[in-house]
Every structure is written in C-alpha cells, then in structure tokens.
Amino acid sequence: EAQVTQNPRYLITVTGKKLTVTCSQNMNHEYMSWYRQDPGLGLRQIYYSMNVEVTDKGDVPEGYKVSRKEKRNFPLILESPSPNQTSLYFCASSYTLAGVGEQFFGPGTRLTVL
Amino acid sequence: AQTVTQSQPEMSVQEAETVTLSCTYDTSENNYYLFWYKQPPSRQMILVIRQEAYKQQNATENRFSVNFQKAAKSFSLKISDSQLGDTAMYFCAFMKSGTYKYIFGTGTRLKVLA
Numbered sequence: 719e720a721q722v723t724q725n726p727r728y729l730i731t732v733t734g735k736k737l738t739v740t741c742s743q744n745m746n747h748e749y750m751s752w753y754r755q756d757p758g759l760g761l762r763q764i765y766y767s768m769n770v771e772v773t774d775k776g777d778v779p780e781g782y783k784v785s786r787k788e789k790r791n792f793p794l795i796l797e798s799p800s801p802n803q804t805s806l807y808f809c810a811s812s813y814t815l816a817g818v819g820e821q822f823f824g825p826g827t828r829l830t831v832l
Numbered sequence: 833a834q835t836v837t838q839s840q841p842e843m844s845v846q847e848a849e850t851v852t853l854s855c856t857y858d859t860s861e862n863n864y865y866l867f868w869y870k871q872p873p874s875r876q877m878i879l880v881i882r883q884e885a886y887k888q889q890n891a892t893e894n895r896f897s898v899n900f901q902k903a904a905k906s907f908s909l910k911i912s913d914s915q916l917g918d919t920a921m922y923f924c925a926f927m928k929s930g931t932y933k934y935i936f937g938t939g940t941r942l943k944v945l946a
Contacts, residue, residue: 749932751932751934753934753936758938759938760838760923760936760937760938760939761877761923761925761934761936762936763933763934763935763936766932766933766934767932768931768932774932774933776933776934777935806875808877810877812932820879820882821867821877821879821934823876823877823878825875825876826875826876
C-alpha cells in the first residue's frame with residue numbers, strides 16, 4: 719500500500735530531551751516536507767526537501783533540524799525541545815511538483831513537551 | 833512574502849445544500865498553484881482540488897469546484913449537494929511554481945447538518 723508513515727504517533731517528553739520523529743514513504747517520491755499544525759494557525763511548513771541531500775527552510779524552521787540521506791526517509795529532529803514545540807506534526811511527500819503530483823500526508827504525530 | 837487568508841473560521845450548511853468557502857491570497861508571483869485540502873476528524877489531510885494559476889478555467893472535481901479570480905487574488909471553494917461526510921476542516925494553500933514551499937491558510941471548520 720502506498721503510504722507515508724510517521725513514528726511515533728504520540729509522544730510526551732520533557733524540555734531539553736532530544737527526540738527524532740521519523741518519516742518514511744514507499745512511493746519513490748522526490749519531494750518531502752514537514753509541517754506543524756496549531757489551533758488557529760493552520761499548517762505551517764518547517765522544512766522541505768526537493769531531493770536527496772537537498773533541504774530548505776520553510777516558514778518556521780527554528781528549533782528543528784532535518785536530513786535527507788536517502789530518498790524514502792526524512793526525519794525531523796528536535797535537539798532541545800521546548801513547550802512551544804507542542805504541536806501536531808505532519809510529514810508529506812510528492813512525486814512531482816504541484817503541476818501533476820499531489821501531496822500525500824502521513825497520519826500525524828502528536829507531540830507534547832512538558 | 834506570500835500570505836493566505838481564510839476569513840471564515842466556522843461555517844455550517846444543511847445537507848444537500850451548497851456552500852462556498854472563501855480564500856484570498858497575496859503574492860507578487862505570476863506562476864503558482866492553489867489547493868484546497870480537507871481534514872476530517874481522523875486528522876488525515878486529503879487533497880480536494882488543485883488550480884494552476886496559468887489556467888483560466890476553474891477546476892472542478894465532482895461536487896467540488898473553485899472560483900479562481902487571479903486579478904482579485906481570490907480562490908473560493910464551492911461544495912454542491914453537501915453530504916455529512918463533508919464535515920471537516922478545510923485549508924486553502926498556495927505554492928510558488930518551481931518550489932516545494934507551501935503556505936496554508938488558517939482553515940475553515942465546516943459542519944454539515946442533517
């Protein structure tokens with residue numbers, strides 16, 4: 719089944735404890751992205767990648783890191799999480815840019831930072 | 833910088849009726865794409881409809897259609913024959929051509945009433 723998977727789906731952690739949210743797609747998509755969703759703010763893009771080893775900042779990259787060492791994986795790293803990073807996180811991928819390919823979203827990761 | 837505005841935080845519609853969700857955006861770009869995404873209570877993000885800015889013809893997908901007014905920078909979504917399954921949060925999104933940088937609006941929560 720073609721899909722984007724994220725792990726973990728739920729995570730409660732404490733301030734300053736490094737964590738990684740994994741994202742993997744099995745559709746051979748070129749493009750991948752991370753978003754956070756907060757009430758009243760919609761979805762905001764954190765980072766995106768248009769190819770292996772190529773990443774770019776979205777609108778809210780502060781406090782996050784990403785890497786794209788292989789095509790299928792795009793992990794999101796929080797080196798020192800803080801309570802303002804409590805949010806719902808989505809990973810997404812696309813085969814091509816918007817003209818042809820649609821964006822496929824993962825199921826989301828609910829992160830709580832205490 | 834691009835912005836996307838959804839001025840209706842919440843709307844409701846009777847089953848089988850028609851409803852229109854509004855979206856305005858601001859950009860100096862000439863080539864871009866616009867999208868409507870649906871997020872039901874399951875939290876899964878689903879693409880509803882896509883519009884290429886260079887196309888004058890409004891996109892349609894079954895009961896969903898858009899009214900794209902490029903000069904006015906307006907991109908409204910019309911849902912005809914509303915169904916209970918249309919109950920969801922709807923997000924308008926913008927993507928500049930040639931990039932994978934998305935800007936989402938804050939969303940409109942639509943409730944379809946039986």
